[in-house]
Amino acid sequence: MRAARKQADRSAETQRALIESATVLLQSIGYAGTTTALIARHAGLTTGALHHHYSSKDDLMLGVLDRASERVARGLDMIVHAGGETVNVHDLIRHLWEIYGDPEYWAIWEIIIGTRKDTEFHTKVIAHRQETMQRILYPWVAKNIISHPKMHEYGSLFEFMLIAIRGLSLERFLDKPPEYFEKNLLLLTEMVEWKLAAIRSTQQ
Structure with missing residues (x-):
């Protein structure tokens, strides 16, 4: 043994x-x-x-994607929210940025972009990314954020956060300075907090 x-x-x-x-x-x-x-x-x-x-190389690339998924799961598990329906947006965005803004995540973009001419494997890569959303991200949102009839609005807001953070991470290829990312992360935090407050206000 x-x-x-x-x-x-x-x-x-x-x-x-x-x-x-x-x-x-x-x-x-x-x-x-x-x-x-x-x-x-x-x-x-x-x-x-x-x-x-x-x-094969394809099999190993899927292993790289699995490692990224595990990192996302660990990062989300570290996020502490303020109880009830009040989410600590600052911590949430910072943790997501640690994942998607890390240069290590460039490897995932390389796989996604690099396989685009290999239709069969590219389809597997996209399916893997979607499966990660379904298995890890959406359940976390359902557990920590969505507990009321406004689940569609909260889910859409969470997806917008991911889109914005992933898009911002690509700006690293343009060699932007650290303050550029800090400024835009603060702006994203303010926008999400404002939208969360607006959603909650309609439930009163």
């Missing part, structure tokens, strides 16, 4: 090393340049070891 556990630990460690190497390379040289041979070399492994865990 102990030997099996050690083998499982080694397997998980190898998979983690491969995914981390793939993420780094996707950020630095893009999707097309990130080959399985280069990923294995960056991780200090053989291509045989890589293919033992991931049968």
